[in-house]
């Protein structure tokens with residue numbers, strides 16, 4: 001044993017399965033104290049004056065922490081809850097409890113890395129060792145076939161390189177027992193949403209799923225999507241859906257807090273392929289997990305550029321800072337039914353399909369030409385599955401300042417709506433008042449009567465030969 005006592009600092013890895021920081025701590029230490037720290041900076045406003053962690057995500061995180069505590073208690077341990085800046089309170093706690101080392105998962109973006117570095121510096125100053133592990137991706141950083149500075153800028157090259165030359169490491173086992181010290185004293189309470197300054201979000205019956213945070217629930221969701229319903233066997237055909245629990249996996253909220261490990265999902269898919277069926281759909285879910293990896297490695301390569309207006313490109317695109325149009329987009333009152341329906345789903349449930357995300361992002365950046373970072377920051381505050389790399393990476397991509405090799409990609413929203421919401425069921429689900437309008441064709445907003453049009457609307461040019469109208473006062 002290297003150390004008598006260590007802390008495992010849980011961050012976005014709220015699980016016991018496939019957790020390298022935990023596994024290594026257990027191998028190298030006599031006693032382990034699991035700790036989660038509520039950092040007030042995560043509950044403040046971002047520079048865009050939006051909440052960094054909105055209600056849906058705050059609730060999901062709390063549920064995940066509670067579930068982790070329960071799982072640790074079942075292994076004769078517990079989860080210590082701290083409140084404050086980890087680089088300060090964790091080091092103080094470590095000192096008070098004769099901790100010799102702190103184990104944790106490494107993050108890739110600046111804010112998280114700054115915290116990590118300060119924690120390391122403060123710990124070392126007190127003679128406490130630190131051990132960071134890379135563990136959020138399917139392919140391990142050390143197994144990539146290219147050094148990070150040479151990471152391909154095109155996804156296909158990245159994917160093919162990894163599929164050909166890399167391997168997905170084995171899942172690390174869930175420990176049977178965690179040797180927890182006997183006299184720790186107060187272990188702290190999980191703050192309520194109110195204490196975190198968040199409202200308890202109202203459960204919406206139209207939500208695609210009643211998302212509940214925690215490793216237990218994440219593992220159940222995987223079992224449901226693969227083994228209980230075989231939904232994975234049709235994923236490639238259904239993945240562009242908009243309504244219902246099983247058109248896509250919905251693994252993203254659990255992945256974002258690390259309640260699910262991508263390697264564990266991968267190993268379950270491989271088992272499913274051996275035992276039930278292997279087809280294009282089973283592969284396609286792995287393909288999407290590689291997209292997730294890709295954005296994380298792109299963040300590692302480009303650092304803070306992913307948050308800048310010009311993204312990782314050097315071209316300058318001129319962006320508008322039109323507050324009114326942005327607010328209409330955010331509230332789902334632009335007058336384009338498909339956009340509004342998606343934004344309402346996001347606002348009321350914290351979730352939106354991948355198709356919806358692509359289209360609302362394209363509408364904001366390509367049609368309204370509004371600063372793409374406003375949209376990314378809005379998603380950050382609303383999404384239950386917010387993941388810094390997937391979010392900012394996808395936004396850059398759609399806005400044309402990221403890794404899309406095609407510079408001229410454009411989505412005509414009305415055509416897309418006709419394709420993906422043929423009968424208008426999705427739009428009617430989220431804007432039921434539309435069904436009450438006689439003679440209105442959901443796919444042809446120009447069929448609105450003159451009276452309903454708002455003359456102050458924004459004209460969008462040939463693709464939208466009508467002004468944007470507000471659905472605000474329609475019911």
Ligand SMILES: Cc1cc2nc3c(=O)[nH]c(=O)nc-3n(C[C@H](O)[C@H](O)[C@H](O)COP(=O)(O)OP(=O)(O)OC[C@H]3O[C@@H](n4cnc5c(N)ncnc54)[C@H](O)[C@@H]3O)c2cc1C
Nearest residue numbers: 248249250251252288289292354357358386387390391394
């Ligand atoms: C503008 C925009 C913003 C986005 N923001 C986020 C975000 O903050 N957090 C997030 O997890 N995903 C984000 N995505 C990616 C994607 O939309 C979601 O991962 C997906 O819709 C989640 O639903 P699912 O789990 O059912 O996905 P599935 O279709 O079942 O896919 C399985 C998993 O693959 C990964 N995945 C799928 N598509 C992508 C993608 N395009 N990029 C990265 N990973 C992907 C996710 O981890 C997902 O859970 C964003 C996409 C866009 C276009």
